[in-house]
Amino acid sequence: MDLDDNSRNLVQALTNGDPEKISTSRFSSLLASKDRDYLLSSTTQDDQQVKISDLEGKAIGLYFSANWYPPCRNFNEVLIGVYEQLKSNGSNFEIVFVSSDEDLSAFNSYRESMPWLSIPFSDLETKKALNRKFEVEGIPYLIILQPDGSTLHDGVELIYRYGIEAFPFTEEKLEELRREERIKHESQTLTNLLTNPGRDYLLDQTMARKVPVDSLIGKTVGLYFSAQWCIPCAKFTPKLISIYHKIKRSLEGKGGGEDFEIVFVSNDRDQSSFDSYYGTMPWLALPSGDPIIRTLAKYFDVQGIPCLIIIDPDGKTVTKQGRNLINLYQENAYPFTCAKLELLEKEMEEEAKRLPRSNYHAGHRHELTLVSEGNGGGPFICCDCDEQGSGWAYQCLGCGYEVHPRCMRAVDPATAASVQHT
Numbered sequence: 001m002d003l004d005d006n007s008r009n010l011v012q013a014l015t016n017g018d019p020e021k022i023s024t025s026r027f028s029s030l031l032a033s034k035d036r037d038y039l040l041s042s043t044t045q046d047d048q049q050v051k052i053s054d055l056e057g058k059a060i061g062l063y064f065s066a067n068w069y070p071p072c073r074n075f076n077e078v079l080i081g082v083y084e085q086l087k088s089n090g091s092n093f094e095i096v097f098v099s100s101d102e103d104l105s106a107f108n109s110y111r112e113s114m115p116w117l118s119i120p121f122s123d124l125e126t127k128k129a130l131n132r133k134f135e136v137e138g139i140p141y142l143i144i145l146q147p148d149g150s151t152l153h154d155g156v157e158l159i160y161r162y163g164i165e166a167f168p169f170t171e172e173k174l175e176e177l178r179r180e181e182r183i184k185h186e187s188q189t190l191t192n193l194l195t196n197p198g199r200d201y202l203l204d205q206t207m208a209r210k211v212p213v214d215s216l217i218g219k220t221v222g223l224y225f226s227a228q229w230c231i232p233c234a235k236f237t238p239k240l241i242s243i244y245h246k247i248k249r250s251l252e253g254k255g256g257g258e259d260f261e262i263v264f265v266s267n268d269r270d271q272s273s274f275d276s277y278y279g280t281m282p283w284l285a286l287p288s289g290d291p292i293i294r295t296l297a298k299y300f301d302v303q304g305i306p307c308l309i310i311i312d313p314d315g316k317t318v319t320k321q322g323r324n325l326i327n328l329y330q331e332n333a334y335p336f337t338c339a340k341l342e343l344l345e346k347e348m349e350e351e352a353k354r355l356p357r358s359n360y361h362a363g364h365r366h367e368l369t370l371v372s373e374g375n376g377g378g379p380f381i382c383c384d385c386d387e388q389g390s391g392w393a394y395q396c397l398g399c400g401y402e403v404h405p406r407c408m409r410a411v412d413p414a415t416a417a418s419v420q421h422t
């Protein structure tokens with residue numbers, strides 16, 4: 001008998017019921033309480049309880065989530081899909097829900113959607129202890145506990161990024177996925193990004209003409225992930241359209257064959273919303289519902305829309321921050337390269353030197369102070385245009401009201417004082 005056989009026997013002894021060893025096992029000490037050695041099973045099971053000792057030897061996902069919070073509900077759907085696939089192919093995996101719901105009825109209705117196990121809602125102490133132990137600061141949060149005792153904290157990201165491929169969540173597996181991803185990104189071209197075996201074209205405004213993907217080679221291309229139902233998209237799209245026209249016009253003026261194009265990657269739920277939304281856009285589009293849309297969202301790890309990904313004339317990714325850069329620099333952001341951004345940052349530093357140190361804004365009654373990344377600033381949402389910002393800003397040090405320098409609608413203090421405080 002070699003060593004491997006020995007360790008297998010040990011695992012068997014543990015799972016086949018040596019009660020003393022089980023009661024001190026890792027999962028019991030985490031998940032059980034003084035008078036509970038079980039978890040609630042999914043509501044579809046006849047048996048209401050599952051012994052915690054049954055979990056030994058499995059990879060366990062500890063899932064911190066709450067019904068009232070939309071990002072949790074979004075992730076929940078994705079996680080259910082992954083879980084059901086893993087279960088159907090017999091993987092040694094289980095999930096335990098740690099609820100942050102406000103009351104028992106919210107917990108119960110959320111739990112009804114879940115095919116996995118739960119810690120009873122009433123066991124506040126165990127839930128608190130888990131939140132503390134794993135330093136859970138935001139939800140959804142998914143911690144993977146490996147049978148070998150190791151722990152992974154970025155389960156949510158791994159599930160969003162790799163789906164079922166992430167299993168069994170070991171360091172080797174993740175390294176392999178990262179390597180594959182790197183190779184894919186290195187060999188990336190527009191053609192392999194945007195075509196599939198049955199389609200080598202994009203749609204244009206007429207919806208009838210087919211534009212070959214290859215005709216974009218040599219251009220800077222923006223992939224615009226957006227949808228009509230998304231409110232921030234509705235605000236950003238008109239701005240992007242106007243900037244798109246400005247970039248196109250200035251390139252035409254320059255001559256020299258340089259060109260810019262945008263491709264709409266629709267997250268609309270049906271053809272009619274695609275049609276009406278795309279009807280407002282002057283650029284190209286992937287067909288509605290094309291399977292490549294999901295692949296692209298995963299490949300670029302798109303976590304929210306609107307999202308603008310910039311591809312350079314060689315087909316390589318320049319930046320995933322197109323939206324922020326458009327908000328910061330408008331048409332000047334083109335062609336979004338590091339060199340261009342460095343130049344713009346320097347210009348902004350120079351410009352900031354000429355800005356007044358403090359000012360009053362038409363929408364706020366307190367004085368606003370000029371801040372930057374280094375002194376109290378940081379990423380923010382502009383209270384004037386509702387878009388993201390970073391770097392220089394005017395901020396009310398008292399209540400956090402913050403605007404882009406270019407959104408600074410300056411007024412004299414007397415006018416500002418009459419503004420209703422919000």
Ligand SMILES: [Zn+2]
Nearest residue numbers: 382385404407
């Ligand atoms: Zn603004």
Ligand SMILES: [Zn+2]
Nearest residue numbers: 366396398399
């Ligand atoms: Zn204020």
